[in-house]
Amino acid sequence: MEETLSELERLLARPDVIWVFLVVVITLFANYLARRLLLQLEKQTSRTDTVWDDALVRSARKPLAWLIWALGVAWAAEIVAAGTESVLSAMIDPTRFVAVVGLLAYFLYRFVSEAEHVFIRNGADITTANAVAKLLRVSVIITATLMVLQTLGVSISGVLAFGGIGGIAVGFAAKDLLANFFGGLMVYLDRPFAVGDWIRSPDRNIEGTVEQIGWRLTIIRTFDQRPLYVPNSVFATISLENPSRMHNRRIFETIGLRYDDAAKVQDIVDEVRTMLSEHPDIDTGRTLIVNFNAFGPSSLDFFVYTFTKTTNWVEYHGIKERVLLQIFNIIDGHGAEIAFPTQTLHMAEPEQP
Numbered sequence: 001m002e003e004t005l006s007e008l009e010r011l012l013a014r015p016d017v018i019w020v021f022l023v024v025v026i027t028l029f030a031n032y033l034a035r036r037l038l039l040q041l042e043k044q045t046s047r048t049d050t051v052w053d054d055a056l057v058r059s060a061r062k063p064l065a066w067l068i069w070a071l072g073v074a075w076a077a078e079i080v081a082a083g084t085e086s087v088l089s090a091m092i093d094p095t096r097f098v099a100v101v102g103l104l105a106y107f108l109y110r111f112v113s114e115a116e117h118v119f120i121r122n123g124a125d126i127t128t129a130n131a132v133a134k135l136l137r138v139s140v141i142i143t144a145t146l147m148v149l150q151t152l153g154v155s156i157s158g159v160l161a162f163g164g165i166g167g168i169a170v171g172f173a174a175k176d177l178l179a180n181f182f183g184g185l186m187v188y189l190d191r192p193f194a195v196g197d198w199i200r201s202p203d204r205n206i207e208g209t210v211e212q213i214g215w216r217l218t219i220i221r222t223f224d225q226r227p228l229y230v231p232n233s234v235f236a237t238i239s240l241e242n243p244s245r246m247h248n249r250r251i252f253e254t255i256g257l258r259y260d261d262a263a264k265v266q267d268i269v270d271e272v273r274t275m276l277s278e279h280p281d282i283d284t285g286r287t288l289i290v291n292f293n294a295f296g297p298s299s300l301d302f303f304v305y306t307f308t309k310t311t312n313w314v315e316y317h318g319i320k321e322r323v324l325l326q327i328f329n330i331i332d333g334h335g336a337e338i339a340f341p342t343q344t345l346h347m348a349e350p351e352q353p
Contacts, residue, residue, distance in 0.1 A: 027072030034064050055114035063107035070099040097151050105144035112136045126195040130213065131188040180216040183232030187213055192235070197244040204238055206230060248283050248307035249316040251323060256299025261336035265292055269302050271330050276306050281319045283309045299339030 038061050045053040074096040116133035120126055193199045193210055199220070200207035208222035218235070220228040257265055273290040276282050286307040294301045304327070308319050331338060 023072055023076045027068060027075075030072070031065055031068045034068060035061075038064065055111060055118050059107055059111035059114050063103045063110070066106075067100065067103045070096065070103065074099070094151055098148050101144050101147050101151075105140050108140045109137055112140065130195070134215070179233040179236075180231045183234070183236050184213065184215045184218075187218070187232060187235055192240055193242050193244075197242055200241050200243070201238050202241065204234070206238075244311075246311050248286055248309065249311055249313075251304060251306050251308065251320050253324065254293065254301050254303045255327065255331075256296055256301045256339040257331065258337050258339045259298075259300060261334075262300060264334045264336045265300055265302065268331055268334055268336060271334075272302075272304065272327055275326055275330065276304070276323070279323065281308055281310065282323075283307045296339075298342045 038057060042054070042057045045057055074092055077092050112133050116129050119129040187193070195210050195213060197210050198208070199210060206220065206228065208220040208228055210218065211221050211227070212219040214232075216232060218230045218232055220230060222228055257268065261268075269290055269292055273288075276288055276290065277284055282288070283306075287305060288307075289305040290302065292300065292302045304323075308316050310316055310319065328338070
């Protein structure tokens with residue numbers, strides 16, 4: 001027991017141990033001050049109108065704390081290495097540089113993600129924001145990796161040359177993966193649809209709402225709530241409809257009247273046309289046609305061709321219901337009836353003997 005205490009006393013008497021202890025205390029104090037400072041900055045930035053300062057402070061919280069600890073540990077390691085003349089002293093500077101570069105990349109990665117959320121909240125296009133954010137994050141990771149490799153003594157020119165030769169081999173081995181990647185790139189550039197759009201393809205059994213556009217797959221939620229995973233290369237070979245970008249929805253109905261009401265057809269058609277032209281939910285700037293159309297097998301047919309102002313699916317059906325009921329009331333008000341399939345059988349009179 002006495003030997004252990006004497007050994008501990010000799011260890012504490014060494015000046016490098018005291019300095020290491022002071023470095024740890026300073027690191028703890030600096031970490032506490034940085035945390036308190038960021039909390040105060042976050043309170044101040046939350047009162048401003050701009051949201052970029054909020055994103056900057058939130059992005060710096062974890063990287064700054066880890067950076068303080070990385071610098072403190074490196075400082076303590078330098079003191080210990082100087083006191084012991086260890087060969088590990090040569091590894092301190094590269095390790096510290098790698099840690100600083102990694103934490104800086106981590107900060108930029110978080111800031112890009114926060115900026116992406118800010119753009120989306122401010123009403124930017126979700127697809128464009130996601131695409132730009134993904135490119136920036138990949139650029140940050142590649143740049144940080146190249147800097148770390150150069151610090152560790154790896155030749156960057158050799159890595160780039162190997163990447164060029166290996167890219168050819170990878171291109172042949174992963175042509176489907178590359179086709180999906182470039183398909184996703186074309187979706188980002190051409191923007192035939194965006195996240196939240198309702199799309200469908202007459203060529204394939206694809207219909208639903210776009211949930212996510214990735215570099216390889218696009219996730220579509222069908223109307224029965226099933227997820228549909230579509231490779232991006234498919235969109236380069238199929239026709240695609242985007243009903244979400246329509247300006248109006250169409251009402252196109254054919255209505256038949258009885259042949260007994262032939263004298264009332266013109267008045268009914270005129271009144272239906274007037275009703276639609278005065279209807280608040282009908283876009284009169286678009287084509288509006290109400291005309292007698294054909295002599296049907298058992299009805300006198302006129303058709304209604306018009307467009308609603310709304311494109312919302314539920315609202316459209318409500319408007320269409322009200323329009324059809326009003327047409328029914330107009331027909332009923334004229335004492336006419338809507339025809340249904342009928343047949344008239346003419347019986348020949350029997351010959352007199």
